[in-house]
Amino acid sequence: MQRASARTGTTMTLGSMLFVQLGLAASVGLFDRVGPAGAACLRLTWGGLLLLAIVRPRLRTLPGDAVRGAVLLGVVTAGVTISFMLALERLPLGTAVAIEFLGPLGVAAWQGARGARAWPLLAGVGVLLLTEPWHGGADPLGVAWALAAxxxxxxxxxxxxxxxxxxxxxxxxxxxxxxAALVSLAVAGPRVAAELDPGLLALGLGLAVLLPVVPFALEMLALRHLTATAFGTLMSLEPALAVLIGLVALGQAPAPIALLGVLLVVLAGAGAQRTGGRPQPVAATPEVVQRPSSSRYVSEPS
Structure with missing residues (x-):
């Protein structure tokens, strides 16, 4: 059961990473018009509107603590999206990604059982070898934004x-x-509004499907099957995926040390898949979530 759960969660996580890469690649053309924060704002706004129209959540039927958690998640989602885009203005992509990955790897190491903690540490070494953040002088503000992300x-x-x-x-x-859309509008809304036209709106709608709607939905479903340790480690496969895309599509051959980093990250991902399944996938149902006496959300560790 646990291995089947891990495989399901792993597949969803890998699918999420693929959509993220496609969404980021397709978003590059927006940077000149609305800036990195504006591109994030456009995607998040369309994503919020699409999900509201599709799901139509009935807040009155849901427990208040869970709704408050979802609101906080929205603030955090805007934070990671905008902070990372701002970091990219000042840092090379590899350096920014390596610094940002300290977040999920930290979660994996903190929450993992003793046997599982070796995988995020191995992935951390792989990410460092892959991105080589020690080369060159890093912009202090860019580092701060990457750490915030x-x-x-x-x-x-x-x-x-x-x-x-x-x-x-x-x-x-x-x-x-x-x-998340409201937070991003407060940050970058004026610049997006100044450039708004039907073409930009249509482009933003298409990008929102690639990122964030599909990958974020896959991540939420994946985390019902994986521990935070396994998920945080698997997300470290994303730099390896970026190297592969660069090799195939752009002809960017990685150095031997980067290839070693890819190998370490892939090994860590395989280990996370094998040991990271949650004991039993959690299937939330309306009957369960409507019980007002439940305090599981605030009392149980993830």
Whole structure:
């Protein structure tokens, strides 16, 4: 049961990473028009509107503590998206990703059992070898934004698992995404509004499906099957995926040390899949979540 759960969660996580990469690649053309924060704002706003229209969450029928958790998840989602985009303005992609990955790897090491803690440590070494953040002088403000993104990502993993356990389907995402949209509008709304036209709106709608709607939904469902340790370690496969795409699509051959990093991360991901299944996938149902006496959301660790 646990291995089947781990395989299901792993498949969803890998699918999420693929959609993230496609969404980021397709978003590059927006940076010149609305800036990195504006591109994030456009995607999050459309994502929030789509999820509201599809799911139509009934807040009155849901427990208040779970709704508050979903609202906090929305704030964190906006934080990780915008902070990482701002980091990319000042840091190379590899350096920013390596710093940001301190967040999920920290969650994996903190919450993992003794036997599972070796995998995030191995992945951490692989990510460092893959991205080589020690080369060149890093912009201090860029490092600060990348660290902020990592902290938000760590909170995102924990909150996504808790909210996904408490609310049925992707109801939690349908609450958190509009909140993330509101936060992003407060940060970058004026610049997006100044450039708004039908073409930009249509592009934003398509990008929202690639990122964040599909990958965030997959992540919420995946965290019902995986521990935070396994999920945080599997997300470290994303730099390896980026190297592979660069090799195939752009002809960017990685150095031997980067290939070693890829191997370590892949080995860590395989170990996480084997040992990271949750004992029993949590299936939230309306009957369960409507009981007002339940305090499981705030009392149980993820």
């Amino acid at each position: 990592g902290a938000c990502w760590a909170a995102y993993i924990v909150l996504t698992q808790q909210v996904g356990d408490r609310l049925p389907g992707i109801t939690g995402l349908a609450i958190s995404m509009p909140v």
